Amino acid sequence: MAYSNKVIEHYENPRNVGAFGTSKEVAARKDIGIGIVGAPECGDVMQLQIKVSEQGIIEDAKFKCFGCGSAIASSSLATEWIKGKTVDEALTIRNTQIVEELSLPPVKIHCSVLAEDSIRSAIEDWKKKSGASPASQSPMPVTQHA
Amino acid sequence: MISSNSSTSNSPIYLDHAATTRCDPKVVEAMLPYFTEMFGNAGSRNHQFGWQAEDGIEIAREHAAKLIGAQAKEVIFTSGSTESNNLAIKGAAEIYARAAAGQTGRGHIITAAHEHKAVLDPIRRLMREGFDATFIQPPPDGVITAEMVKAALRPDTILVSIMWANNELGTINEVPEIGRLCHEKEVIFHTDATQWVGKMPTNVEADQIDLLSWSGHKMYGPKGVGGLYVRRRKPRVRLEALQDGGGQERGMRSGTQNVSGIVGFGKACELCFNEMESEGNRLLAMRNRLEAELKKRIEVTVVNGHPTKRLPNISNISFGFVEGESLMMGVREIACSSGSACTSASLEPSYVLKSLGIGDDLAHSSLRLSLGRWTTEAEIDSAIVMIETAVNHLRRLSPLYDLHKEGVDLSKIVWQAH
Ligand SMILES: Cc1ncc(COP(=O)(O)O)c(C=O)c1O
Ligand code: FES
Numbered sequence: 001m002a003y004s005n006k007v008i009e010h011y012e013n014p015r016n017v018g019a020f021g022t023s024k025e026v027a028a029r030k031d032i033g034i035g036i037v038g039a040p041e042c043g044d045v046m047q048l049q050i051k052v053s054e055q056g057i058i059e060d061a062k063f064k065c066f067g068c069g070s071a072i073a074s075s076s077l078a079t080e081w082i083k084g085k086t087v088d089e090a091l092t093i094r095n096t097q098i099v100e101e102l103s104l105p106p107v108k109i110h111c112s113v114l115a116e117d118s119i120r121s122a123i124e125d126w127k128k129k130s131g132a133s134p135a136s137q138s139p140m141p142v143t144q145h146a
Numbered sequence: 147m148i149s150s151n152s153s154t155s156n157s158p159i160y161l162d163h164a165a166t167t168r169c170d171p172k173v174v175e176a177m178l179p180y181f182t183e184m185f186g187n188a189g190s191r192n193h194q195f196g197w198q199a200e201d202g203i204e205i206a207r208e209h210a211a212k213l214i215g216a217q218a219k220e221v222i223f224t225s226g227s228t229e230s231n232n233l234a235i236k237g238a239a240e241i242y243a244r245a246a247a248g249q250t251g252r253g254h255i256i257t258a259a260h261e262h263k264a265v266l267d268p269i270r271r272l273m274r275e276g277f278d279a280t281f282i283q284p285p286p287d288g289v290i291t292a293e294m295v296k297a298a299l300r301p302d303t304i305l306v307s308i309m310w311a312n313n314e315l316g317t318i319n320e321v322p323e324i325g326r327l328c329h330e331k332e333v334i335f336h337t338d339a340t341q342w343v344g345k346m347p348t349n350v351e352a353d354q355i356d357l358l359s360w361s362g363h364k365m366y367g368p369k370g371v372g373g374l375y376v377r378r379r380k381p382r383v384r385l386e387a388l389q390d391g392g393g394q395e396r397g398m399r400s401g402t403q404n405v406s407g408i409v410g411f412g413k414a415c416e417l418c419f420n421e422m423e424s425e426g427n428r429l430l431a432m433r434n435r436l437e438a439e440l441k442k443r444i445e446v447t448v449v450n451g452h453p454t455k456r457l458p459n460i461s462n463i464s465f466g467f468v469e470g471e472s473l474m475m476g477v478r479e480i481a482c483s484s485g486s487a488c489t490s491a492s493l494e495p496s497y498v499l500k501s502l503g504i505g506d507d508l509a510h511s512s513l514r515l516s517l518g519r520w521t522t523e524a525e526i527d528s529a530i531v532m533i534e535t536a537v538n539h540l541r542r543l544s545p546l547y548d549l550h551k552e553g554v555d556l557s558k559i560v561w562q563a564h
Pocket of ligand 1: 164165225226227228229262264309311312313338340341360361362363370372
């Protein structure tokens with residue numbers, strides 16, 4: 001399968017690669033949300049870490065990904081998109097937007113789903129750790145007042 | 147004159163010879179006159195065009211037979227190994243069946259779980275038609291032994307089909323021993339020798355084979371043409387034809403012969419026969435160097451399949467913590483394949499690697515590199531560096547590699563698969 005130029009570009013120059021410390025260190029930090037989705041048996045593991053301000057703004061994001069080029073590009077793009085956004089804004093990102101931006105073919109749609117899932121999962125983790133109430137129960141999220 | 151350079155400077159390094167090979171220019175040259183000048187139908191018995199075509203086919207049959215140590219009469223031309231396997235397996239099952247069509251208990255067939263689909267699927271069809279089958283589970287080194295076949299034999303076993311060398315791993319099964327066992331037990335023995343013939347010495351007499359499939363495009367011949375060896379004495383093997391018509395190829399394969407293709411196939415067999423020994427040594431040295439260098443430069447690199455009972459040209463290697471398709475993307479200048487799920491339409495990792503029990507994560511991390519006639523030392527040098535660079539790039543991105551470095555045992559983690 002031929003890859004789109006955007007996938008190749010993200011593959012070669014992935015944005016925001018890394019983590020905010022060892023797995024133990026980040027687990028202890030309340031300002032960091034971690035999302036790990038997928039499984040090595042399925043051939044894909046995506047890890048997204050977000051550093052969130054008290055106002056609920058995603059100040060920084062880092063990813064690591066074991067998966068195909070489209071999965072790497074999807075997670076790299078996801079970190080670009082969520083940086084600077086509030087968690088609630090980040091939650092509105094849909095995998096279909098990633099598919100469109102990267103021109104992913106149908107067999108690679110699940111790689112974009114993985115990216116969307118990792119955003120949700122990281123935000124959920126942050127909410128749990130920081131004590132912020134889940135978005136669904138909070139019609140006027142804190143972040144919108146910020 | 148057709149250039150014999152394998153690649154122009156900007157085309158990728160071709161390391162996918164187990165998938166198919168470049169047609170040797172000498173083969174193409176031999177074929178060309180049969181399109182435009184000697185274009186006759188070999189069945190036309192009354193004019194020069196027909197005679198020329200027939201001569202071309204019979205010379206090819208001699209070369210094909212010589213390559214496998216058979217008599218020319220014992221070789222049937224087909225469209226390739228898929229057809230040869232189908233004809234051998236279904237054709238023999240029908241003849242040696244123990245009960246009539248439509249009944250159950252028609253006979254037992256033995257094969258292995260990591261055979262090519264062109265063996266497994268015909269056998270699965272036969273299972274729906276009243277036959278029984280055993281799929282031997284390969285051991286971790288991938289080699290099927292005569293002992294394993296012996297353990298699977300039943301009084302009603304009519305056919306054993308075990309490939310000679312595996313197309314994903316290159317592992318070599320105990321073919322002469324399995325042949326001997328089958329002859330002792332009077333069971334028909336078929337071997338899919340697609341990856342073996344042309345690279346390794348073959349003698350259907352000494353190796354006690356009844357039916358053998360091979361294919362032109364895996365040995366520098368054209369696509370869409372292959373051979374089936376059908377033993378004529380001790381025992382005389384009979385096959386039920388799969389397609390009926392003009393009765394060509396001793397009635398076992400009706401249809402006007404693909405004359406130019408068969409001529410090319412014969413030429414390919416001749417070239418392989420002449421070059422086999424020196425070429426085998428050359429490929430083995432390069433393949434071993436490739437593996438040794440990769441293992442030296444990249445930690446957690448595992449060569450899959452038996453370390454030595456392997457064809458000289460195939461290497462199946464897993465690079466831990468790196469997914470195969472992304473790795474292939476990192477080495478776009480190398481044409482190769484991977485057992486990763488991401489590369490397959492079904493999104494399942496290679497059933498061959500899975501059957502060896504090597505673990506799904508390593509199956510996803512595998513590359514199959516297969517060398518061939520025009521592979522050069524310089525290409526191997528470049529491939530080593532490209533693979534090393536790509537693995538390093540991807541490990542920097544890999545959450546699994548981080549866990550490995552932290553000393554976490556990946557097999558102990560409970561993942562939430564999506
Ligand atoms: C072991 C084996 N059997 C059968 C086949 C099918 O051969 P063909 O492409 O000639 O039908 C292949 C090649 O794909 C193979 O490697
Ligand atoms: S991660 Fe497997 S196809 Fe993308």
